[in-house]
Amino acid sequence: MKKGKRRLIGFTLAAILLVLTACNNNGGKETQPSATSSETASQTGESKKPAQDGKYDPPITLTTVRTVESTVKFADGDSMENNVWTRAYEEEYGIKVKTLWAVDVSQWEQKLNLTIASGDIPDFFRVSATQFKQLAEAGMLADLTDAYNEHASDRVKSLLTEEGTGAIESATIDGKLMAIPFTNPSREGVPMVYIRADWLKALNLPEPKTMEDLLKISEAFATQDPDKNGKPDTYGLAIDKDFTLMNGFFNSFHAYPGILIKDGEGKLTSGLIQPEMKTALATLQKMFKGKQIDPEFGAKDITKVFETVANGKVGIMFYPYYGPLYPMQAGVDKDPTVDWKAFPIMSIDDKPAKSQTALGVLGYWVVKKEVKHPEAVVKMLNFWDKTFYENLSTEVHEKFNTSPDGGNQVWLLNNIAAYKAFKNSDASLQIIDALKTGDTSKLNPENKGVYERVQKFKEGDLTNWGWGRIFDDGGSMSVSNYYRDNDLYVNDEFTTSPLESMVQKGPVLTKLQMEAFTKIILGHSSPDEFDNFAKQWLELGGKEMLADANEWYLKKK
Template structure:
């Protein structure tokens, strides 16, 4: 599972400045030349290319060294991979420590590529600029220009983004509960509220007890941005009167807050939402405590095995398009990417070596590799029916393939259309169709020196006020005072910095 909350996007992690400065002293001033070409087949080395890499994992245990899928990747790309797997919860700390230590792998998956320390490292020459090389590779040359712009620093590209569906969020709900309370899939905000209320008050599990929540939420408030999109709000930042301003300065943000407050006041959501981790959301579904969560739609395909074990009659379904005041809208998910592969100059000494490594990533995007990530290994994870792959063993796929899924960067455009189970087919169709209603963040590629310095302080002002409003500890007037505090504490400077870059970009 991958999540990036509003608070996380505002918060910027720093690196140890002294260690970083010392390390940067060893970085050269190599640059990319647009005249260079990718290595031809005859130039490629016959011996496997040895590649060290750092990446994260979300599974309970790191991928095993003898993972069969990794062996297939090595064979296809003619590489020998040395991957340092780090749990997602400790990943940013590990990146910081690794950079401070100076011993960097040749490929670093940077999860927080817009963190001030990483941006400063880029500007100081720590990483290769790779934008001019992309046109020389068949797969890398097809990377989405919009997303490349989103990851850029000063208009230059320093990494390969890991593609994700651009409109990925929606509702995962108990379909059997929906039928039990006599309702249908929600299509409007009022429908959504009515479903949440029914799940909490109409005994959907028929046990005669008032022991269920309509929706379960965690301290990251994972569903807030999606609900904000239904009301027509901006994606983290929007443009008002020619200025780039944060989403919480919009009327739609207040509307979303009021819906959360209503659900809280009526005890339709868990009252401890402000302190429980986001992982509790899936757990609440598995334990039959809640009827729905707002999450990435593909989460429905994993993490709910315990639900079926405890209640074999349970059925999950997904919904995504909710009509609000401005029609159907969804936030463009994380700028269309989650993490960026970057290439340290201290580990990659020459342009030729860089091109070889880019060649590995290009091959990792081949159709054969896309199908490996999507379907797994034939005969073990899928079989071919009517000329199409069909899933065989979902649990084996989760163990063998999902555990290494973080290696994947492609957009899945070359994968074979298969005989998916209905729920998977449904959310894949939603991913494709929902791109037309995705709302982008106009400030995605911008930088703010003020946020780099005061990001945590500014974020805390808004996050604290948001929770207090929902819990009824402050009213709308006090909320507006918190926004003013944000502005006076540096927020107005953020608006100014972003607006200058926005106007420059428009020219």
């Protein structure tokens, strides 16, 4: 991932940290180009054809809309419509990109919904799963089947299917590819469990091997004053009010909220309402009564919990591999004695613990039905793959990816992208090998930059602690590779855009879940209340949702 001065390999952390950035280059204001609709490829009467080298002559113009990225700094004279990426599209393929508007990410969804509602959509743009479904049902999207089959490079096809066929399937309607999935490394980003290693040492506790071991450590962290300040002010487990941090905990009990799994008959059912979830909630209630959980967790979102982590008040957290950079580095910056270590999630019994993984798709790149050359969008995706993944020379890296000082994320100016499933995993293996041998000749510029940060940490520079705890041998990426090597995943079996019943019933069921789970953990309800919750969940829309999902699943087979 890359993130300004905290540049990391991939996307997920950058997406999270962008939310925390205070401002952006354009202050969230829209940029309005001077292009007229008559210039666009979709409304040009003449069907322009690319020359033999794949370049359109004369050039074609495609319109789009997008977000303004706060971590991008335009070079002198550059703009959203005139930058290294847009110039490259034109030079390479004869494709001009006109940005109709660009807004801050906080305004994106509302602005895009208004654009879609108006019926006047750009030639290509990124949408959510729900928006994709709406546009497809309205007959507003181009069929990309031929464009993809004939023009996508083998590397791009491999990129979009690295985690399996689910991403492509989710963009396919009635056998036609109606969008390009914006793939994201879901398996690489599954939770692991982080433990305060310095607290283990302070209390003379061994590293855990089972979930029972972890629960004992949680109790010790809450009751034995691990920070040695003489106050009962530490907690075992980090929990937020929305249970964002809890999937890894639930997975340790073989419970899988938020995804559909197969039941004993091979049908789809919700992982949320299985008996294993009841056992996990009963355990959380016991932990809460034992003061292992912040009594105010029900009022704290994930940002507030991260403050607790940074302030050194909690010792166990389930989180993806990038946790050492955020939020844990902040704690190390405050107190250099702080140290966290990542472990694979642990099982409550003799069955292996597996992490749930959702469909690895951030959204969908769609093309308006009237566009005469939908393959142009596929060509731009080929270019993304060439510059971001294939050609990793220092020159290309600094031109299209990240500035030499790491402070300018030029790569975010791309107009279409897709992310590899295991980019960071692969990079970590190369970096670990280089750390052991001292041979950096096989590292590309990006990985070499990470290698140098890890080396600085190993030499005592704690400002790079997070990089060391991710990419050094035994770091969080080593845990991610352990999951990968042993296929320790439970996949979401639902791999298409949300069904109508899910869109309608989902918010009510989510609210029901939050209220029921919170009451059980706080002790306001018995764990047996979970049975009533599961019944209500089915009655208030879950049964309808599962019926629709199984109807889709049968057709898929």
